[in-house]
Amino acid sequence: MKLINKKNKNYTQIFQLFTEEEWTKRSKNYNKNISTFFTGKKHEIFISTDNESITYFIGLGKYSLQDFEIQQVANKFSQAQKKNLQAVPTLVLAEFITEKQFEQFIKGLLMGTYHYPFDKSHPFWNPKFEIHFESLSQKKLDHISQRAEAISNGQIACQDWLNKPANLKKPDIFSSYLKNLAKKYELKYTAFNRKKCEELGLGAYLAVNKGSAYDAAFTILEYKTNVKTAKTFGLVGKCVLFDTGGISLKNPANMHYMKSDIGGATAVLGALIYAAEMKLPVNIVAVLPITDNAISENAYLPSDVITAYNGKTIEVLDTDAEGRMILADSLSYLAKNYKTDFLIDLATLTGSSVRMFGDTCGALFSNDEGLKNLLVKTGDKTNQRLWNLPLWDIWKEDIQSDVADLKNISMKPIGDCIIAAKFLEQFIEDHPKWAHLDIAGVAFGNVGYAREKAATGFGVQLLADLIENYH
Secondary structure, three states: OEEEEEOOOOOEEEEEEEEHHHHHHHHOOOHHHHHHHHHOOOOEEEEEOOOEEEEEEEEOOOOOOHHHHHHHHHHHHHHHHHOOOOOOEEEEEOOOHHHHHHHHHHHHHHHHOOOOOOOOHHHHOOOOOOOOOOOHHHHHHHHHHHHHHHHHHHHHHHHHHHHOHHOOOOHHHHHHHEEEEEEEEHOOOEEEEHHHHHHOOOHHHHHHOOOOOOOEEEEEEEEOOOOOOOOOEEEEOOEEEOOOOOOOOOOOHHHHHHOOOOOOHHHHHHHHHHHHHHHOOOEEEEEEEEEEEEEOOOOOOOEEEEEOOOEEEEEEOOOOOOOHHHHHHHHHHHHOOOOOOOOEEEEOHHHHHHHHHOOEEEEEOHHHHHHHHHHHHHHHHHHOEEEEEEHHHHHHHOOOOOOOOEOOOOOOOOHHHHHHHHHHOOOOOOOOEEEEOOOOOEEOOOOOOOOOOOOOOOOOHHHHHHHHHHH
């Protein structure tokens, strides 16, 4: 796709964008037949053809719409019409929208082409597809194009890896992809196998990995800038490629959805791709504790006592609470070995957060008021919303153990997402700016491009916007 600041005499394809208010003003200039079927309501599409061209009338809804709503409209339009659109110069008529809104429109067009498995054969990814838009300079259009393609590449990588069937994303396959990605973007790549993890004392991570037929791959990706005053973001993404629940076996009815337990890692991956393609003036240290949670003669057992990386002992009451185990070692390893301004972990962690919020928002926990407010604000801006929940010390009582420093779940049938966050807080090594995002209900769900539940891409735009605008 190319964005071009010019206008040809003739176009075979035209996109006309209207809010309800703009359509009311301008509808008299169009054929009455169009006015009968098109009103400018959000997601409304009307197609008008003649001998020379095809025009898509696209409704944006009320004039006071937020920027992300334009991305939603473009995304849905792209999903619905991608098979019909031609890779030809296309005129966009929407003089009333702002630069940011136009950027959101372009992002939506690109991301709306996604289906699994993804390929760039759709018109929007074809260089012959030119969008002609006179209201912005060529320099601004070039910048919008770069940003839109970078965030689309990040989000599509996130969705593609989360959607892959379990047999197509084994630990060795995913690790090979990350190695190639590191070469492409000049990232520093480090991975610890099982033997190295034992030497380092990554006991909580290894406990989960013990049941796997695949070697450990505790992975660190580092993106660095030359800007000396740059902030450093420490990011941790839960990376359980498939979760059986281990010995505490999950109900098999919906176990096929457990290919989605990589949602935290793929969100981090997508943001990392965006930062690298945009060459953002930040540093990022991303920890991805890659494993599956499987059943074997070596699998860890309920009642095991595990020693974590920071020396704390954990009584395992439920092997299906494996996410907090691998995150515990990831957080403490990152906090102990790297100096970061922010420490943020994302995880498809608990059914509790799903029951609490459904697919409306993720659960947010933070020990810093400023970071908490910034994440909430960024979530609202990107429509990847978060809601803050408490980290009161009273919850710590529920994870006290008789035989270890902590137990990995509470025996009470309430508040597990809060319990999990309180558990993770014990492994941040007093980092002053930490946030935990439980995205179990929003990373995987009902989407427009698939019949069954699939990846939403949640977290990529949230992290990308946070990293880009707070440095």
